Amino acid sequence: MSHTPEPWEVWTSNSHIRISSCGRDGDVCCATIASDGMAVLSISIADAERIVACINACAGLPQDALDGGWTAAGISQYAKKLEQQRDELLAALVNLLNVSDEPPDSNCSCHISPPCNDCVDNGGMREVIQGARSAIAKAKQS
Numbered sequence: 001m002s003h004t005p006e007p008w009e010v011w012t013s014n015s016h017i018r019i020s021s022c023g024r025d026g027d028v029c030c031a032t033i034a035s036d037g038m039a040v041l042s043i044s045i046a047d048a049e050r051i052v053a054c055i056n057a058c059a060g061l062p063q064d065a066l067d068g069g070w071t072a073a074g075i076s077q078y079a080k081k082l083e084q085q086r087d088e089l090l091a092a093l094v095n096l097l098n099v100s101d102e103p104p105d106s107n108c109s110c111h112i113s114p115p116c117n118d119c120v121d122n123g124g125m126r127e128v129i130q131g132a133r134s135a136i137a138k139a140k141q142s
């Protein structure tokens, strides 16, 4: 059995708190009084499991985020936008490296007179290119 479809809302009716879906009063969860006078919480196992799963999935999420309209669908949409930006930046970085001149092979003589002219003239560009290649490799792994 699957859980009650969203959206859910908290309703109060005659001072009783209920969880309702699609305008159905208390169909998700409501308190009742049994014939013996015992208070009973009426909820399906699927809805109870859904509540627990959602609470656990939102662990660490500030209440302000939920109050502000945070949703899993919104975060998913935001993540897709970030992935698209990453892909565009990755392609631009690959293109930039393809048209950039490679610095000459290292001819370091820092052991004689640090810093040597080779390191001063080309060390920065070698570092930048190595960093870009490393970032591209990491991005392609994800």
Ligand SMILES: [Zn+2]
Pocket (backbone or CB within 6 Å): 107, 108, 109, 110, 111, 115, 116, 117, 118, 119, 120
């Ligand atoms: Zn050097």
